Amino acid sequence: MEMEKFQYDNKIVRMFFWATVIWGITAFTVGLTLALQLPAPWWNFSTSWLTFGRLRPLHTNAAIFAFVGNGIFMGYYYAAQRLLKARNFSDTLSQIHFWGWQTIILAAVFTLPAGLTTAKEYAELEWPIDIAIALIWVAWGVNMMGTIIKRREKHLYVAIWFFISTFVTVAMLHIVNSFEIPVSFGKSYSLYAGVQDALVQWWYGHNAVAFFLTTPYLGLMYYYMPKAAQRPVYSYRLSVIHFWSLIFLYIWAGPHHLLYSSTPDWAQTLGTVFSLMLIAPSWGGMLNGLLTLRGAWDRVRQDPILKFMVVAVSSYGMSTFEGPMMSLKNYNAISHFTDYTIAHVHVGTLGWNGLLTFGILYWLAPRLWNTKLYSVKLANVHFWLATLGMIFWVIPMYWTGITQALIWKQFDPEGMLVYPNFLETVLQLVPMYWTRAFGGTLYLTGSLVMLYNLIKTARAGDPIPDPVIEAPALKPIVSEPGEFKHRWIEARPIPFLALAFVAVAIGGLVEFIPMFVVKSNIPTISTVVPYTPLELEGRDIYIREGCVNCHSQMIRPFRSETERYGEYSKAGEYVYDHPFLWGSKRTGPDLHREGVGKLRKPDAWHYNHMDNPRSMSPGSIMPVYPWLLEDSNDYKYLPKKISVMRTLGVPYEEGYEDQALADLKVQAEGIVANLKDSGIETTWDKEIISLIAYLQKLGTGILPK
Amino acid sequence: MLSRIYPGAEGLAFLQGLSLILFLLVFLGALVMIFTMRKGYIDKMSNMPLDLEDDQSTNNGGH
Numbered sequence: 001m002e003m004e005k006f007q008y009d010n011k012i013v014r015m016f017f018w019a020t021v022i023w024g025i026t027a028f029t030v031g032l033t034l035a036l037q038l039p040a041p042w043w044n045f046s047t048s049w050l051t052f053g054r055l056r057p058l059h060t061n062a063a064i065f066a067f068v069g070n071g072i073f074m075g076y077y078y079a080a081q082r083l084l085k086a087r088n089f090s091d092t093l094s095q096i097h098f099w100g101w102q103t104i105i106l107a108a109v110f111t112l113p114a115g116l117t118t119a120k121e122y123a124e125l126e127w128p129i130d131i132a133i134a135l136i137w138v139a140w141g142v143n144m145m146g147t148i149i150k151r152r153e154k155h156l157y158v159a160i161w162f163f164i165s166t167f168v169t170v171a172m173l174h175i176v177n178s179f180e181i182p183v184s185f186g187k188s189y190s191l192y193a194g195v196q197d198a199l200v201q202w203w204y205g206h207n208a209v210a211f212f213l214t215t216p217y218l219g220l221m222y223y224y225m226p227k228a229a230q231r232p233v234y235s236y237r238l239s240v241i242h243f244w245s246l247i248f249l250y251i252w253a254g255p256h257h258l259l260y261s262s263t264p265d266w267a268q269t270l271g272t273v274f275s276l277m278l279i280a281p282s283w284g285g286m287l288n289g290l291l292t293l294r295g296a297w298d299r300v301r302q303d304p305i306l307k308f309m310v311v312a313v314s315s316y317g318m319s320t321f322e323g324p325m326m327s328l329k330n331y332n333a334i335s336h337f338t339d340y341t342i343a344h345v346h347v348g349t350l351g352w353n354g355l356l357t358f359g360i361l362y363w364l365a366p367r368l369w370n371t372k373l374y375s376v377k378l379a380n381v382h383f384w385l386a387t388l389g390m391i392f393w394v395i396p397m398y399w400t401g402i403t404q405a406l407i408w409k410q411f412d413p414e415g416m417l418v419y420p421n422f423l424e425t426v427l428q429l430v431p432m433y434w435t436r437a438f439g440g441t442l443y444l445t446g447s448l449v450m451l452y453n454l455i456k457t458a459r460a461g462d463p464i465p466d467p468v469i470e471a472p473a474l475k476p477i478v479s480e481p482g483e484f485k486h487r488w489i490e491a492r493p494i495p496f497l498a499l500a501f502v503a504v505a506i507g508g509l510v511e512f513i514p515m516f517v518v519k520s521n522i523p524t525i526s527t528v529v530p531y532t533p534l535e536l537e538g539r540d541i542y543i544r545e546g547c548v549n550c551h552s553q554m555i556r557p558f559r560s561e562t563e564r565y566g567e568y569s570k571a572g573e574y575v576y577d578h579p580f581l582w583g584s585k586r587t588g589p590d591l592h593r594e595g596v597g598k599l600r601k602p603d604a605w606h607y608n609h610m611d612n613p614r615s616m617s618p619g620s621i622m623p624v625y626p627w628l629l630e631d632s633n634d635y636k637y638l639p640k641k642i643s644v645m646r647t648l649g650v651p652y653e654e655g656y657e658d659q660a661l662a663d664l665k666v667q668a669e670g671i672v673a674n675l676k677d678s679g680i681e682t683t684w685d686k687e688i689i690s691l692i693a694y695l696q697k698l699g700t701g702i703l704p705k
Numbered sequence: 706m707l708s709r710i711y712p713g714a715e716g717l718a719f720l721q722g723l724s725l726i727l728f729l730l731v732f733l734g735a736l737v738m739i740f741t742m743r744k745g746y747i748d749k750m751s752n753m754p755l756d757l758e759d760d761q762s763t764n765n766g767g768h
Contacts, residue, residue, distance in 0.1 A: 083753060155746075157753045223754050232751035237739040244735040248728055270724060277728065503731065510724055 004152065004473050007466035008081045012094040014368050014463060016074035019102060020357060021451055023066035028444040030059040035437040038587070039430045041613075041621050049113035051623045052587075053546025057124040058112040063349055064122060066105045068213055071357040073097070073140070075220040076163055078364060080144065083160055083223065085153045085471040089146025093139050100136035104129055115544035116186040119579050120201045122208045123177050127188045130178040137174065141167040148493040152471040155491060158239040162219030164493065165247045165500045169211040172505065177204035181644045183637050187540070189644055194574025195263055196516060198582055203254035203508055209345075210250035211504075213353055214316075218242075218285055221313065224360050225292050228305050234291035238284050245281035247500060249274050251507035256327035259336065260556040261582065262571040267511060268329075274507075275327030282320030289313040304379035308359030311387055315351025319344060333405075337552055337586040339429070340401025343394040350390045350443060358386065358450060365454050371461025378453045385446030392439030396432035403428060404586075409560040417563055422589035423617050430621070525572035528701035530650045531694070533638055533664040538694025540641075541687055542581070545625065552583035553592040553698065566593035566699065573701045576650050588622060593699030603671050604678035606692045628688040635661055635685070667693060 037043045037052050044050040077094070081087060088094050107129050111117075117124040125133070144167060148160065177200055179191035192200050226233050233239060255263060255271030290313055293300065300306045322344050326335045335341055366373050373379065407425045410418040419425050531539060542548070555561050557568040569592050574580055593599050601609075608615050611629055613622035639657035646652045668684035671692055675682055682689070 079754075153753075155750060155753070157750060159754075226754045230755065232748075232755060236747045236751045237742065240739050240742075241732075241735050244731055245728075248731045252724060274724070274728075506727060507724070510727075 002473050003470045005468055005470050006087050007468055009077070009088050009091060009094060010368060010464060010466050012088065012091075012098060013074055013078045013364070015098050016070050016077060017361065017364060017368065019098070020067060020070040020074050021361065021447075021454060023062060023070055023105060024354075024357070025444070025447050025451060027059060027062035027067045028440070028447055030055055030062055032437065032440040032444050034059055035433065035440045037623070038621055039433040039437070041623050044623050046624050046626060048115070048625075048627050051545065051625075053549045053623070054113050054115055054117075056546060056549045057117055057121075058108065060122055061108050061112065061124065062105070064208065064212060065108075068217075068349070068353045068357070069101065069105075071353070071360070072166070072212075072216040072220070073101070074364070075224065075360055076144075076216070079159055079220070079223040080147060080163065083153065083157045084147055084151035085469070086147055086151045087466075089143050089150060093143040093146075097136060097140045097143060100132065100139065104132050104136060107132070111186065114186075115546075117543060117546065118180065118188065118190065119543040119546075119548050119581060120177065120190065120197075121205050121584060123174075123201070123204060126186055127178070127180055127182050128185060130174070130180075134171070134175060134178075137167070137171055141171065145493060145497065152474045154474060156493065156496070157222070158233075158236070158243060159219040159223040161243050161496070161500070162215045162222070164497050165243070165504065166211050166216040166219070168497055168501045169207065169215070169247070169251070169504045172501070172508075173204045173207050173211065176508070177201060181647060183640050183644050187637065189641075189648060190579035191648065192578070192580075193648065194577045194580050195571045197578070197580040198258055198261065198574075199255065199263055199267060199511065201580070202257040203251075203511065206254035206257055207251055209348070210253075211247075213348060214250075215247065217316075217353060217356055218246075220356060220360060221285075221289050221309075224356075224363060225289055225309055225313075228303070228309060228359065228363055229293050229296040229299070231292055231294065231296055234288050234294065238288045242281050242285040242288060244503065246278070246285065248503045248507070249278050249281060251504045252511070253278060253327070255511065256332070257584065258582075259327070259329050259332040260558070261554050262569050262574065264571075266514075270511065272327045272329065275324045279321060279324045283317060286313055286317035286320065289316075304376060304383045305359045305362050307380075307383045308355045308362070308386075311383075312352050312354075312356035312359060315347050315355065315390075319348040319352060322347070333556075333558065335401060335405065336556075337584070338401035338404040339397045339432075339585075340405070342585065343397035343401060346390070346394055346397070350386075350393060354390075354443075355386060358382065358447075361450065361454065365457045366461070368464065369458045369461030370464040371457060374453050374456035374460060378449055382446040382449045382453070385442050385449065389439045389441070389443030389446060392442060393436050394439075396435040396439070400429045400432045400436075403432075408564070409558070411560070417560065420564065422564070422586075423620055426587070426621060427619050523570075523572050524575065525570060525701060527704065528573055528575060530576045530645070530652060531697065532667055533635075533642065533660040534667040534690050534693040535697045536641060536645070536694075537633060537635060537638065537664065538690035538692070538697075539581075541628070541691045542694055543579075545628075547591075548581045548583045550583075550585065550587035550622075552586050552590045554582040555590055555592050561590070565590050566597050566599060567702060570702065573699075576645075578645065578648050578650070591695070591698055595696040596699040596703065599699075600696070602678065603674040603692050603696070604680055606695055607675055607678075607680055607682075607688055610688055610691065628691060629682065629686060631687050632683070632685045633687050633690065635664065638664065664690075 033043065034052060034055055077088065108125055111126060111129065112124060116126050118126060144163060148156065180188040181191065182188045190197050222233055222239060252274035253271050255267040256275045259268050293306065293310065300310055325331050326344060362373060362379050404425060407419050407428060412418050555565045555569045562568055605616055610625045612624050613620040638660050642652050642657045642660050665684055668689045671689050672682060672684050
């Protein structure tokens with residue numbers, strides 16, 4: 001048998017190793033900052049780039065794409081080379097992948113706090129960074145597929161399937177959801193509007209969870225759990241069913257984020273049905289992971305790595321049971337828009353992704369530096385800090401979520417809302433926000449302990465030189481007699497990739513095609529007109545400040561909501577909304593009817609409220625926005641914005657670009673005059689003026705003209 | 706109430722049935738796959754992460 005010598009590239013694993021640790025601590029620190037800002041809004045020091053609305057996307061992006069992303073690549077580069085018995089296809093591509101990914105993260109660190117955002121959750125980064133993400137992602141994919149093609153192992157282990165499906169699906173999701181037309185280098189408008197934008201976004205958002213936070217981590221679980229337990233995977237058959245069922249089902253479930261919204265009922269039901277079905281493969285995978293420890297449970301008591309992995313997989317089981325439950329309409333009516341969803345998400349990220357990553361880091365460190373782990377005791381301390389931190393984090397948030405939902409819906413015997421003022425409901429939650437911050441502190445402290453332990457481990461050892469490995473060359477793949485198709489397909493990576501793509505693309509196509517081609521899905525409303533230039537500029541400030549992170553614009557058809565906010569939201573009201581701004585969480589009240597009826601407030605109220613929310617709503621936890629009162633807007637991009645909106649289908653007249661600024665000024669002067677009547681002196685070009693115009697516009701589309 | 710919001714969209718209910726049929730086909734296909742796999746193949750794949758050279762050359766972790 002002809003043997004070939006080759007070396008694994010451990011340097012790239014070490015690079016992603018440290019990136020995972022550093023970005024993880026960064027994400028947790030930003031998260032703790034946000035957790036403190038809720039009960040103590042002054043914690044942003046009245047600084048624009050530290051406000052909750054701007055930092056929240058940084059936290060989510062750092063946790064998902066920086067911490068988990070680097071964790072995926074670290075785990076992949078170590079495992080894939082060994083499972084494929086081959087060095088990476090191209091060291092240059094590996095380096096491009098690493099430095100490109102870190103550059104993208106740094107770009108996010110600077111642009112998101114600066115207010116450069118698309119306002120689409122987990123896809124907030126603006127178009128130049130979107131393009132960079134696509135290119136770097138493809139660089140990883142090419143490197144992966146090249147390594148698979150030149151491998152010396154005929155069969156592809158199940159972990160590799162999960163990596164392939166991650167690559168192909170995330171590429172598809174990112175590209176489709178990121179279609180946007182640039183206005184400037186830092187500003188673009190989504191190609192889609194309103195209901196369609198919402199469906200595409202949550203098809204992406206849900207599957208970012210599925211194919212970024214789940215499938216690659218299942219790949220890591222299937223490699224590192226057997227390694228850590230020194231036991232083969234419990235059932236390889238189950239892993240095959242797990243893989244194909246999971247990737248087929250996951251992609252359909254996105255609309256469960258839009259229950260009771262203005263999306264068509266058929267799409268919501270589709271999301272619910274597939275979400276429920278997801279329990280089966282998800283729990284199949286969880287049980288496969290836990291049962292891999294059969295015969296090794298005695299070691300779980302002593303080995304912190306196994307402890308991390310057991311709690312991680314259990315968290316996966318919890319969140320994948322809870323997700324389908326939250327997709328039931330009656331359950332969702334309570335959990336949606338509340339902190340319940342935030343708790344659910346954090347069981348997944350802190351528990352499943354976080355703890356599995358920590359376990360892998362502790363497993364890898366001695367192997368990458370050819371030494372022993374500096375301190376098993378400190379690893380145990382980290383385990384308990386992380387586990388207790390998670391408990392202190394999520395339990396108060398579940399409590400908060402249920403409390404919120406119940407008090408929002410509480411009526412007195414006369415049929416009136418018991419808590420008509422939204423702020424009253426918020427104030428009930430403040431003690432639990434402090435408890436959450438305590439949990440976050442524990443979790444962050446644990447990760448700092450890990451950093452110390454890993455640095456000491458690395459210093460005690462030496463980076464091992466790339467090991468020289470011998471393996472027989474891969475012979476041309478020939479099907480054996482009686483060999484079934486799956487063995488045929490999993491030995492051929494390109495057809496496998498194509499089949500995985502078909503499996504994930506079907507769900508998206510079945511949901512999108514009717515939504516985009518059947519007119520009746522979005523009935524038009526004759527009184528809904530495009531935003532005026534001033535309202536459009538105000539909407540962009542609303543987007544820049546991240547208001548959507550705390551305020552929804554979607555009144556669900558419940559009496560408790562129509563009583564509080566007014567008429568429920570209609571699909572036709574959003575046809576000019578590029579992007580949609582429905583939001584997913586109500587830390588503050590819904591704003592969709594802010595400009596209508598009993599919710600409409602004087603211009604001066606908004607002016608004073610943005611300057612200091614507590615001056616108008618004592619006890620409010622909203623940040624202050626004094627810079628909106630001071631900063632002027634030169635509106636230099638207004639003509640381009642009008643032009644881009646027309647390209648997107650918004651019916652501005654041809655040549656309106658030339659008239660827009662004059663119209664803007666007229667409307668702005670009207671607001672300035674209103675403010676003057678209330679004793680406020682300001683000028684038409686201040687940012688606050690356009691924001692007031694936008695807020696006063698909200699919900700007026702259904703009023704008779 | 707929802708039928709008032711989406712007049713004419715009821716015809717799309719067939720999508721729910723279609724999607725379930727598609728999944729059933731994928732699931733049955735996967736079932737056929739796993740029950741026709743040979744035991745030798747299953748054992749080899751199950752043990753794949755364990756019988757790798759990397760542990761011989763790099764494994765002296767101290768946990």
